[in-house]
Amino acid sequence: MTPPLFEYLLRLGDDRLVLGHRLSEWCGHGPILEEDIATANLSLDLLGQATLFLRLAGQVEGSGRDEDALAYWRDENQFRNLQLVELPRGDFGFTTMRQFLFDAWSFHLLEALSRSTHAGLAAIAAKAHKENRYHLRHSSEWVLRLGDGTGESHARMQAALDELWPWTGELWYQDGVDATLRADGVVPDLDPLRALWDAMAKEVISRATLTLPRGPMRMTGGRAGRHTEHLGHMLAEMQIVARSHPGAKW
């Protein structure tokens, strides 16, 4: 069995690696120049955070794998990210709405993790939390602007929210990995964070004149390596250079 902390760090790292890659797909394709640059910068932050979490994961595992080995040489069923972050980027409204839902979740999770009893994890979480603050400001601002915007932008944001909402159930998934680490104060219980996230999400969605969807949540499984059909395609593109030229440096 893999150490729980290794497993948990993969989850934190993979969420940011996969979402960072999805954001990077906008580079050169942003709807306006300012958002093209913004999206690339947010992507870079997420990739940087993923680097730190995966590097620590490699150190915890102690088998000599570094962050590159973990990013490029694991297959789809070894990735531990949320299914929410692997969905194709969609239009700018979809990207923005997903980013807001994720940023608001990260805001509460990283804040709690910055008080972890594991000093290395706490340091990375505190640093990531600072960055996440302006990510959240940015994504929430755009949800408001587009939701409470034109008829076209409002319709797209509502469609994005309707599509994304059922995937947010997995944000609150917890299993034995969490329970073991929670007992030592390494990670927080997600349940109390849910009410905080709910309040924040609902406030912004309401101010953006959007309607909260009802209905069941979708399947979960990302934390156990079960993914949508989209992750494999993304990884093929992300990993091909590293796998075609093993050990290449620049």
Next chain:
Amino acid sequence: MVEKRQQTTVNGQRELPPLTGPDALALLESVKDPEVPVLSVVELGIVRGVEVDGAGQAATITVTPTYSGCPAMQVIEEEIVAALRAGGFRAVEVRTVYAPAWTTDWISDAAREKLRAYGIAPPGQVTAEQLVPLGPVVRSVSCPFCGSPNTSLTSEFGATACKSLHVCHACRQPFEHFKAF
């Protein structure tokens, strides 16, 4: 800059006088951030610690990244090693720490003035910004060229994550602002 050291001869072998922490710090002042070439890594607060061994030959430099995704960190580490070795250190180790997290509050007043003279509006205090978790953020930035407070934001991000883009309505000059972080 460190003065070129006199070489002395001891037992037929050429020995260099030991280097000190202040020597290392002076050498580090020559290492600039590639993204903000007007400030050194010391002025930016990237350098968190300088240790020199008893023999005055090996230096251990502790650094912290500005942003976790900062693409310049590797270049900065290489330049730190190169500068210290060129200054006479035989061994240089660069260690990275993440806590406490880097903040623009570590940039000194003198360094802020250098930024302004370079055409980049320096950062304000961090606390005001951190209290606003949901956007948009409103901040007052004075033009680094004419000093007018009559400016507006044109882009939250610029060439790097640490800078935003603004325009001055008084002198019509577009400029960058180093965001409080």
